[in-house]
Amino acid sequence: MYAKSFASFLRKWSKLPTALQSRGFCSSKPVCAKDVWDLLCAVCLERRPTLTTQLTDLESKFQKLLQDIEFENSYKSDYEVRKEKERKQAELLKKGELDSDTDVTVKTAQDLEDAYQDEFSKFQFAARQTDCDKRKDLKSLDRALDKYLVLVVNQKIGDDYRWILPQGLRENGETMRQTAERVLAERCGTKLQATFLGNAPCGFYKYKYPQSVRSSSKAVGAKVFFFKAWHIGGNVECSKTLIKDFKWLCTEDLNSTLQNDVYYNSVSQFLIVQ
Amino acid sequence: MFCARLWNHVTRVTKSQCLNHVQKNTIGTAFSPLLFKFSPCLFAEPLKKKKRIDPAILKAREERKKKKIEKQIRRLEKNARQLKPIEEIEVPWILIDEKSTRMRNVTSLSQEQEEERALLVKEWSRYKYRQHLEDLQQIDKMICSQQKALDELRAESEELYLEAIQIDPTLIPIEIEGPARTPAIKNYESPDGEYTDVSKKWI
Secondary structure (H helix, E strand, O other), X not given: OHHHHHHHHHHHHHHHHHHHHHOOHHHHOOOOOOOXXXXXXXXXXXXXXXXXXXXXXXXXHHHHHHHHHHHHHOOOOHHHHHHHHHHHHHHHHHHOOOOOOOOOOOOOHHHHHHHHHHHHHHOOOOOOOOHHHHHOOOXXXXXXXXXXXXXXXXXXXXXXXXXXXXXXXXXXXXXXXXXXXXXXXHHHOOOOEEXXXXXOOOEEEEEEOOHHHHHHOOOOEEEEEEEEEEEEEOXXXXXXXXXXXXXXEEHHHHHHHOOOHHHHHHHHOOOXXX | OHHHHHHXXXXXXXXXXXXXOOOOXXXXXXXXXXXXXXXXXXXXXXXXXXXXXXXXXXHHHHHHHHHHHHHHHHHHXXXXXXXXXXXXXXXXXXXXXXXXXXXXXXXXXXXXXXXXXXXXHHXXXXXXXXXXXXXXXXXXXHHHHHHHHHHHHHHHOXXXXXXXXXXXXXXXXXXXXXXXXXXXXXXXXXXXXXXXXXXXXXX
16 A cells, blocks of 8 residues: 555656656746736726606605695795685675776686696606607617616627627727727727716626637636726717627616626626616 | 217217328228217206105194095994895795784694504605615625726736726716606707896895
């Protein structure tokens, strides 16, 4: 037993020098060299809600309560006083105690109120649900106006296309913010205007390249830094070589579309969930 | 006077030149301008005699100046104590006079209604508390995510990290238009309203 293990130890030991030789000058450097990673920037482009959310049941109940309390604690306004006075006058007129020519105002408060009501009923508010909502046009920005929309693109990664936030490799001499701005302009066209929220990344995700790719490139994998931006105007124009398709999605629809759960988890860390 | 002096000068020069027999008699500025030399003339007149003022008058003048400034100070102090009225919090007299007619005769709430209101307020506070906690969690999550990204960036490159933590001055001050109840109507021409500004100017 002892002799056997000693023999195997010897065998291992004899292999060691050849392994060191094959690494070249490795003896002067630390044996475990630092892995090289590609630095990527991805843009999380948000369209902010332009409409308030619908009140929940509790919210509308409480709103009514507040209005009631406010009404109970208030005094009558000039308009209400006037209306009351005119009502009394009308009663007196019916009884014949008042002369209709002298003491009655021509245009009563009730008349005014009716006119206002009439004007108000003629006014048409724009619908909260737009046509794009009804058509379920995911490429339109005129949709789900009371929610955050996030731009998701079908981008080529390696050999196949995946649904991700638009991303791209950092070039030498660029800061991360500049890379993010360039990436967005290159992939989504110049008509899309955005405001970047600061120079710092808001999220992080890393993945390793498959073995076949790793042998050809120096890098082991990619570290993706997410930058947040607000949509200002314009829509995406796909550059066909980089992006096949795009969608504007609500935050709750992202999970089913994004490439995998791990990716979604790191993205969801910095999203505003309503 | 100036001409005469110049003439004297010129004649003196020519005389001296003639004596030395070095140069010709003719004088011209074209070929030997250095021969012209004249002293600067003085434009001045004798100084005036200083007027004597009675010291009493001087004193009176100073006194008047002092009084003027004192008066201004007094006026400013008087104004400083006078505060600018806030019209919004002053109850107009007409409302105080008509208080009895403007009262609403609201029927007092029944026991059940009061109970219902109290329960609603309690439920509301619980709801807001939960909402607040969720907000805090969300903010924490975002800060954590950003810190992790910055740490990873620092591990890759210190320079990129230093660039990333710079403040973006274009974002300050930030202006955000809040969400509305209904979307804006496209191509809507809002009717021109007229108003008269009745607010008083206070200095």
